[in-house]
Amino acid sequence: MRAIRIGLLGCGVVGQGILRLLHEHAGSLERRLGAPIEVRRVVAKTEGKARAHHVPAELLAFDAESVLGDPEIDVVVEVIGGLEPAGRYVRTALERGKSVVTANKFLLAEEGHALFELAEERGVDLYFEAAVCGGIPVIRVLREALVADSVVAVRGIVNGTSNYILSRMQQEKIDYAVALAAAQEAGYAEADPSLDVNGGDATHKLTILATLAFGAKLLPSHVTTEGIEHISAIDMKMAERFGYVIKLLATARSLPVGLLDLRVHPALVPQSSVLASIHGALNAVYLEGAMLGPSLLSGYGAGAMPTAMSVVSDLVDVGRNILRDARGRVPQRTVPSQLLLRREVQPAGMHVSPYYLRFSVMDRPNVIAKIASVLGAFDVAIHQMIQEARAAGPRAPVNVVVLTHPTRDDALRSALREIQMLSGIVEAPRAIRIETAA
Ligand SMILES: NC(=O)c1ccc[n+]([C@@H]2O[C@H](COP(=O)([O-])OP(=O)(O)OC[C@H]3O[C@@H](n4cnc5c(N)ncnc54)[C@H](OP(=O)(O)O)[C@@H]3O)[C@@H](O)[C@H]2O)c1
Numbered sequence: 001m002r003a004i005r006i007g008l009l010g011c012g013v014v015g016q017g018i019l020r021l022l023h024e025h026a027g028s029l030e031r032r033l034g035a036p037i038e039v040r041r042v043v044a045k046t047e048g049k050a051r052a053h054h055v056p057a058e059l060l061a062f063d064a065e066s067v068l069g070d071p072e073i074d075v076v077v078e079v080i081g082g083l084e085p086a087g088r089y090v091r092t093a094l095e096r097g098k099s100v101v102t103a104n105k106f107l108l109a110e111e112g113h114a115l116f117e118l119a120e121e122r123g124v125d126l127y128f129e130a131a132v133c134g135g136i137p138v139i140r141v142l143r144e145a146l147v148a149d150s151v152v153a154v155r156g157i158v159n160g161t162s163n164y165i166l167s168r169m170q171q172e173k174i175d176y177a178v179a180l181a182a183a184q185e186a187g188y189a190e191a192d193p194s195l196d197v198n199g200g201d202a203t204h205k206l207t208i209l210a211t212l213a214f215g216a217k218l219l220p221s222h223v224t225t226e227g228i229e230h231i232s233a234i235d236m237k238m239a240e241r242f243g244y245v246i247k248l249l250a251t252a253r254s255l256p257v258g259l260l261d262l263r264v265h266p267a268l269v270p271q272s273s274v275l276a277s278i279h280g281a282l283n284a285v286y287l288e289g290a291m292l293g294p295s296l297l298s299g300y301g302a303g304a305m306p307t308a309m310s311v312v313s314d315l316v317d318v319g320r321n322i323l324r325d326a327r328g329r330v331p332q333r334t335v336p337s338q339l340l341l342r343r344e345v346q347p348a349g350m351h352v353s354p355y356y357l358r359f360s361v362m363d364r365p366n367v368i369a370k371i372a373s374v375l376g377a378f379d380v381a382i383h384q385m386i387q388e389a390r391a392a393g394p395r396a397p398v399n400v401v402v403l404t405h406p407t408r409d410d411a412l413r414s415a416l417r418e419i420q421m422l423s424g425i426v427e428a429p430r431a432i433r434i435e436t437a438a
Pocket of ligand 1: 009010011012013014015043044045046047049064078079080081082085103104105106130131133134301302303304307
């Protein structure tokens with residue numbers, strides 16, 4: 001029987017998970033695929049590094065060419081991460097007629113268009129289920145299950161690290177820095193957590209999801225992105241008083257006017273909403289189809305075994321295509337690259353939503369009246385307002401929290417710039433969108 005022969009580039013968290021899964025599920029995988037999956041070579045970077053016991057030492061190599069240059073290898077699995085050298089390896093594999101399975105959202109969001117075009121040109125597959133939401137099969141759902149529908153919105157929590165941090169802040173009333181340190185200690189955040197907490201990772205994932213959902217040619221630069229670094233324990237507490245929790249939301253909507261609305265930012269979501277109950281490292285994605293209506297996918301968006309599961313599922317799909325000589329049967333992004341649409345994206349300033357605003361002010365007469373007057377001048381209507389009781393001495397600032405009616409982003413930002421200049425305002429006002437549709 002012909003085996004599907006693979007070369008693994010990367011032997012870290014995900015790579016070692018893949019080797020474990022291929023070993024433990026070898027029998028069922030062979031029955032389902034109709035052929036065994038044979039690992040020919042595993043490439044890592046650091047010689048002498050300790051690996052899990054199920055990593056076959058005799059397969060380890062430290063030179064990517066030992067995989068890319070092996071004519072026997074059908075599929076290259078790229079789980080190194082980052083743009084380079086991973087991008088160069090993926091390009092080389094595709095150019096040499098090998099199918100590729102990757103978990104690399106950074107690479108696909110930034111350089112995916114050229115890579116998918118190359119795969120189509122060479123008649124090979126480029127699969128990427130693990131690149132978005134780890135173990136949750138959202139790519140397959142968008143690409144295959146919803147192929148008869150027209151997706152109007154994708155909304156979700158797609159970064160487990162930031163969700164873990166926000167969940168700890170919410171549950172334990174601790175500040176951002178303390179929750180981040182706890183996430184790092186628990187292994188949920190890397191030593192450099194920048195892309196997770198600044199919204200960059202969620203933006204990569206949203207770019208990939210929106211490309212599939214709307215059949216449009218999109219880049220991360222089309223997404224309005226804000227991170228969670230400025231969320232404080234006081235914002236969590238105040239949001240709770242109004243019946244909300246704060247989540248990092250990724251949203252992609254097709255607007256009736258034909259524009260796409262693409263955003264990643266922290267948002268207040270109602271405590272009663274499903275997304276509010278997605279805690280810790282879990283992910284969840286709402287898909288709204290014109291025919292299907294709303295549907296929800298939830299599960300582990302990261303971790304060795306959920307991510308390995310998605311990679312190996314892709315390997316089975318790719319292997320089936322190879323065995324039947326049907327590579328490229330399913331367009332990887334729902335349509336062939338040349339049929340992706342050019343869609344205009346709504347500028348961030350045009351977005352309309354209610355807002356949570358927090359002003360740190362001196363507790364003295366007329367400060368609130370001046371804030372209200374500036375908001376009114378920019379057509380920002382107040383829906384609710386509370387002022388914290390002063391805890392310390394007479395010169396200590398107090399927090400005033402305002403919930404607005406729906407307001408345009410650019411009008412609100414202009415009002416806040418003016419308010420920041422008023423006397424009695426102690427620090428830059430905080431503004432967080434309220435997402436009632438969550
Ligand atoms: N971790 C998750 O839960 C998760 C979830 C979804 C998607 N992903 C994606 O999966 C990919 C891998 O993530 P990971 O967490 O497994 O990363 P990781 O633990 O840091 O592993 C990276 C692996 O790549 C190897 N490597 C680095 N540079 C290399 C080079 N120049 N040549 C050959 N090998 C090289 C490293 O070698 P050494 O071992 O010798 O250092 C290591 O084995 C990334 O794209 C990530 O975004 C990860």
